[in-house]
Amino acid sequence: MEFGLVMYTAHTIRKSRGDFAILLSHIVLGCKFVCTAVNKAGLAKLIGLAGETNVQGEEQKKLDVLSNEVFIKALVSSGRTCILVSEEDEEATFVEPALRGKYCVVFDPLDGSSNIDCGVSIGTIVGIYAVKDGVDPKIEDVLQPGKNMVAAGYCKYGSSCTLVLSTGKGVNGFTLDPSLGEFILTHPDIKIPIKGKSYSVNEGNAENWDGQQQSMYVEKCKYPQDGSPAKSLRYIGSMVADVHRTLLYGGFFLYPADKKSPNGKLRVLYEVFAMSYLMEQAGGQAFTGKQRALDLLPTKIHERSPIFLGSYDDVEEIKALYAAEGQK
Numbered sequence: 002m003e004f005g006l007v008m009y010t011a012h013t014i015r016k017s018r019g020d021f022a023i024l025l026s027h028i029v030l031g032c033k034f035v036c037t038a039v040n041k042a043g044l045a046k047l048i049g050l051a052g053e054t055n056v057q058g059e060e061q062k063k064l065d066v067l068s069n070e071v072f073i074k075a076l077v078s079s080g081r082t083c084i085l086v087s088e089e090d091e092e093a094t095f096v097e098p099a100l101r102g103k104y105c106v107v108f109d110p111l112d113g114s115s116n117i118d119c120g121v122s123i124g125t126i127v128g129i130y131a132v133k134d135g136v137d138p139k140i141e142d143v144l145q146p147g148k149n150m151v152a153a154g155y156c157k158y159g160s161s162c163t164l165v166l167s168t169g170k171g172v173n174g175f176t177l178d179p180s181l182g183e184f185i186l187t188h189p190d191i192k193i194p195i196k197g198k199s200y201s202v203n204e205g206n207a208e209n210w211d212g213q214q215q216s217m218y219v220e221k222c223k224y225p226q227d228g229s230p231a232k233s234l235r236y237i238g239s240m241v242a243d244v245h246r247t248l249l250y251g252g253f254f255l256y257p258a259d260k261k262s263p264n265g266k267l268r269v270l271y272e273v274f275a276m277s278y279l280m281e282q283a284g285g286q287a288f289t290g291k292q293r294a295l296d297l298l299p300t301k302i303h304e305r306s307p308i309f310l311g312s313y314d315d316v317e318e319i320k321a322l323y324a325a326e327g328q329k
């Protein structure tokens with residue numbers, strides 16, 4: 002192992018104090034557990050449908066259900082959480098008083114479920130808010146703008162298992178060393194390139210997109226008029242994987258509103274906010290089409306929003322298109 006790489010647990014304990022370090026160690030445990038389940042999914046009969054539909058009207062996969070249970074148990078047993086919001090649960094979980102702590106965790110236990118059965122990269126997304134003491138938690142404690150989060154991150158289960166985390170002072174990436182069973186700091190202080198060579202969107206939805214700006218932007222990517230090379234289209238269909246590539250290589254990820262999803266598809270609390278937080282911390286931007294994504298004030302736990310995020314200059318371009326439209 003290269004000298005100078007810092008083991009994840011040592012790193013977090015040194016950089017954070019008591020309660021937060023314990024919470025993080027439980028999140029890390031959840032990630033390791035789900036990573037193992039994802040790796041064994043085909044062997045352990047963990048692919049396929051669970052037979053239930055979640056609050057979003059989506060058919061749950063077996064791994065969606067298992068990952069949700071894993072993270073709920075890991076978070077409750079940390080003794081440091083008071084409210085949990087999961088994509089898979091209609092209502093927020095209020096932790097029983099004896100186990101309460103001051104952190105509220107919003108999460109997508111398994112992101113990119115449609116990619117499970119073919120073994121393509123999927124992930125877990127987490128956002129963390131802190132309240133004063135957690136004694137009397139209220140749903141308003143999680144219905145807060147993303148800029149109030151104290152930490153956010155995701156774990157990508159792919160050709161390697163990578164945890165990307167920000168506690169509001171930049172972004173670090175850690176790769177799971179399977180032989181050690183520990184996350185190693187492999188991507189210190191991630192900065193997204195100021196402009197990228199690719200864009201990432203489900204272009205199959207283009208004819209249903211709401212508004213012209215995204216179509217104009219995609220046209221510019223494909224047929225630039227300023228002599229710059231055309232951008233490549235890269236789309237996996239797992240937000241974690243698409244955002245991870247965007248963060249490391251630069252570029253632009255968008256999921257606009259469309260006729261099927263007039264408020265966009267991605268969920269504000271546990272998809273849009275965490276990824277927007279990481280983008281800003283890495284020097285990029287995140288925009289909803291109307292405002293900075295992290296300024297949104299959600300009114301419901303499963304609220305959705307359009308999202309445009311990525312390299313600073315690429316997001317500036319879509320913002321300019323929206324601003325020009327607003328002046329008409």
Ligand SMILES: O=P(O)(O)OC[C@H]1O[C@](O)(COP(=O)(O)O)[C@@H](O)[C@@H]1O
Binds near residue numbers: 112
């Ligand atoms: O298939 P589409 O419409 O392109 O949607 C892809 C998006 O849906 C999601 O899969 C939704 O996440 P879940 O699997 O957690 O429901 C994102 O990961 C991804 O960005």
Ligand SMILES: [Mg+2]
Binds near residue numbers: 109111112240
């Ligand atoms: Mg998701």
Ligand SMILES: [Mg+2]
Binds near residue numbers: 065088110111112114
């Ligand atoms: Mg999910």
